[in-house]
Amino acid sequence: SLFFCYRPDGIFSNDNVHFVNALDHNEKQWKEIINYKNDLPKTGTSWPKTEIKMAYRSSLLNEHHELKTLLDNFSIGNEDLIKMLANIEEGKSAQEEAKKWIEKNNQKILEWLTGFKLSVLKD
Numbered sequence: 001s002l003f004f005c006y007r008p009d010g011i012f013s014n015d016n017v018h019f020v021n022a023l024d025h026n027e028k029q030w031k032e033i034i035n036y037k038n039d040l041p042k043t044g045t046s047w048p049k050t051e052i053k054m055a056y057r058s059s060l061l062n063e064h065h066e067l068k069t070l071l072d073n074f075s076i077g078n079e080d081l082i083k084m085l086a087n088i089e090e091g092k093s094a095q096e097e098a099k100k101w102i103e104k105n106n107q108k109i110l111e112w113l114t115g116f117k118l119s120v121l122k123d
Contacts, residue, residue, distance in 0.1 A: 025049065073112040076101075 026045040033045070054071055061068050084097040102109065107118050 069115045070112050073115055075112075 023046050025048050027048075029045040030048060054074060056067075056071055080101065084101060087097050088094055110116075111118050
């Protein structure tokens with residue numbers, strides 16, 4: 001079967017799932033698809049590059065201004081998320097996975113809290 005799925009998802013760790021090379025994003029074709037023209041091209045286009053942003057209520061920063069740096073810098077890469085989700089699907093608890101990730105990523109967490117890229121400072 002062929003399907004579309006966003007990342008992260010534990011299914012991407014499955015050996016039976018194979019990636020295909022998607023066509024580059026073509027804005028003209030994308031608009032035709034979105035506007036549903038009757039004569040769509042036989043070949044498609046990839047989705048536009050998408051970025052997911054973290055959102056929170058603005059009053060949260062007034063109450064807890066120290067959270068701004070953390071929330072602005074928080075990011076866990078797809079590869080890490082996929083591994084964690086796959087382990088959870090195999091029966092490990094979310095708490096186990098979170099604890100393991102935290103133990104491996106103390107420096108990243110400090111970067112979230114301070115806003116400083118510590119790995120850059122080490123070089």
